[in-house]
Amino acid sequence: MKNCRNIENNLPLYLDDLLPVADKKAIEEHLKSCAPCSKKLAQLSKTRMLVSNLGDVEPPAWFKQKTMARVRQEAEKESVIQKWFYPLRIKIPVQIFATVFIAVLAVYIYRSGEQPMKEVASTSVPAPVTEVQTGPPPEQKLKPAMGEITQKGKTAEEETIHNNEMPRNSVRESAVYKTEDSAEGLSPDIKKDKDQAAPAAKSVDQPEVKLEKQRAIESGAAGTVMKDNSILRAQSPAIRQNILLRVDDVSKASDDVETLITKYKAKKISGQKMSGKITLTVEMKNQMLKEFVESLKKVGQTGVAITSSVYPEENILLTIEIVKN
Amino acid sequence: MSNPTEALKKTVEDEDLKYVILCQNGDTEAFEILVERHQKRMLNIAYRMLGDYHEACDVAQDAFVAAFKSIRKFKAESKFSTWLYRIIVNYSKNRLKELQVINKREGLSMDASGEIELKGVLDQSLIHENNPGIDMEMREREAHVQKCIMLLDDEFREVLVLRDIQGFSYEEISDMLNIADGTVKSRLSRARNALKDCLSKVIGDL
Numbered sequence: 055m056k057n058c059r060n061i062e063n064n065l066p067l068y069l070d071d072l073l074p075v076a077d078k079k080a081i082e083e084h085l086k087s088c089a090p091c092s093k094k095l096a097q098l099s100k101t102r103m104l105v106s107n108l109g110d111v112e113p114p115a116w117f118k119q120k121t122m123a124r125v126r127q128e129a130e131k132e133s134v135i136q137k138w139f140y141p142l143r144i145k146i147p148v149q150i151f152a153t154v155f156i157a158v159l160a161v162y163i164y165r166s167g168e169q170p171m172k173e174v175a176s177t178s179v180p181a182p183v184t185e186v187q188t189g190p191p192p193e194q195k196l197k198p199a200m201g202e203i204t205q206k207g208k209t210a211e212e213e214t215i216h217n218n219e220m221p222r223n224s225v226r227e228s229a230v231y232k233t234e235d236s237a238e239g240l241s242p243d244i245k246k247d248k249d250q251a252a253p254a255a256k257s258v259d260q261p262e263v264k265l266e267k268q269r270a271i272e273s274g275a276a277g278t279v280m281k282d283n284s285i286l287r288a289q290s291p292a293i294r295q296n297i298l299l300r301v302d303d304v305s306k307a308s309d310d311v312e313t314l315i316t317k318y319k320a321k322k323i324s325g326q327k328m329s330g331k332i333t334l335t336v337e338m339k340n341q342m343l344k345e346f347v348e349s350l351k352k353v354g355q356t357g358v359a360i361t362s363s364v365y366p367e368e369n370i371l372l373t374i375e376i377v378k379n
Numbered sequence: 380m381s382n383p384t385e386a387l388k389k390t391v392e393d394e395d396l397k398y399v400i401l402c403q404n405g406d407t408e409a410f411e412i413l414v415e416r417h418q419k420r421m422l423n424i425a426y427r428m429l430g431d432y433h434e435a436c437d438v439a440q441d442a443f444v445a446a447f448k449s450i451r452k453f454k455a456e457s458k459f460s461t462w463l464y465r466i467i468v469n470y471s472k473n474r475l476k477e478l479q480v481i482n483k484r485e486g487l488s489m490d491a492s493g494e495i496e497l498k499g500v501l502d503q504s505l506i507h508e509n510n511p512g513i514d515m516e517m518r519e520r521e522a523h524v525q526k527c528i529m530l531l532d533d534e535f536r537e538v539l540v541l542r543d544i545q546g547f548s549y550e551e552i553s554d555m556l557n558i559a560d561g562t563v564k565s566r567l568s569r570a571r572n573a574l575k576d577c578l579s580k581v582i583g584d585l
């Protein structure tokens with residue numbers, strides 16, 4: 055039996071003629087005398103025949119096309135990947151581009167976020183101003199008004215902000231005088247004002263004065279161009295005003311306004327003449343503003359939305375636009 | 380002296396090499412010739428391994444795409460066809476495992492559902508367009524043989540398919556399956572005996 059099992063294990067290889075000569079001879083000898091093993095050999099031979107006779111299947115007609123379509127798709131994908139990420143020399147520009155893009159985006163987001171914050175800051179300060187303005191003599195009412203604010207429960211920090219603003223404004227004021235001085239000739243009144251303001255300017259560092267001066271000029275000019283004065287307000291709250299004056303004769307009205315400017319001791323900062331429109335920027339004391347506007351009404355139709363500063367002695371930067379009716 | 384000559388002989392014998400090099404240099408269309416040449420054999424290996432024509436078509440396609448993707452890794456140490464058939468054998472084995480898991484999940488054991496399987500194989504056999512003249516008895520016998528092949532373990536089935544159906548040499552099979560020559564022989568021996576026993580039971584007296 056044991057011999058038969060060994061023979062059976064070797065029979066498949068015997069069929070393939072893969073056995074060493076000695077083993078082959080031993081099997082042949084065994085088969086002569088063993089009917090079951092001979093039968094198994096016959097069965098093996100038949101099995102092999104059946105297996106080798108198994109028919110081949112044909113690939114479907116679409117097989118090659120479909121396979122190649124997938125292969126082409128794969129090749130395309132590979133080339134795209136190669137183009138962008140491989141080899142290294144092509145990869146670097148992609149990284150640079152990405153970095154620059156992120157940097158630009160960051161700056162843009164930062165800038166767009168800054169604007170609303172400024173507007174919030176500017177609107178919070180002039181809120182109590184209207185109340186002050188409605189009262190009769192502004193100069194006298196300042197200190198009680200301040201007291202009132204404090205009583206109303208304003209925080210100490212807010213007060214500090216107001217107080218800090220005072221000297222800053224005076225510096226700016228004097229700076230504006232200087233601008234005027236260098237730009238054109240001054241009337242004796244103005245010169246007197248200037249002399250009064252001079253010591254204040256001297257007490258401050260020179261570079262800062264120059265800087266403020268520059269800012270005043272810029273904002274004055276900008277006011278003539280920009281219809282939306284929210285930006286101006288954002289830079290220095292409640293001290294800039296716009297007046298639209300509709301007249302029949304622009305140049306005559308301009309002369310009238312010039313006279314009024316002199317009359318109310320205002321200082322002309324700039325004057326711009328465009329087609330059918332004259333824009334004047336003047337600086338005047340806050341308490342003069344109301345009377346000045348009343349006088350302007352005699353010259354032509356005015357469209358004003360006046361708000362006044364908390365500090366009546368503070369100067370107002372007024373932009374008058376004289377347009378033809 | 381003999382080694383370079385043998386290597387040269389090998390290179391000269393591999394007619395696919397020219398197209399393989401073209402593919403490696405980025406010529407996608409050269410791969411079409413390789414598909415054309417090997418599609419039938421690839422499909423038949425998969426079909427005999429899986430016992431399902433449609434599954435075999437899918438797996439053969441996947442194997443071709445996989446071969447294309449890694450064609451740059453082919454170093455011509457063996458014939459391209461050997462390398463390609465190794466891929467289809469592995470893909471077929473993996474797919475078979477997946478199908479076994481699916482069948483188990485659906486409650487159909489490959490061994491327990493012999494009748495269903497045989498019917499499936501028979502139907503598959505009937506759709507062969509290339510065997511229109513084959514009579515019913517032949518087709519039935521073929522289905523029985525395929526069923527018995529399917530009942531073999533993976534390691535026996537692959538050597539039997541590659542040697543007795545596809546007629547590859549022992550050396551090629553050893554190369555394809557990455558196993559020793561002696562292992563191929565012993566596995567084949569056991570596979571044939573197992574198949575003989577199975578067919579004796581299914582068909583009766585052989």
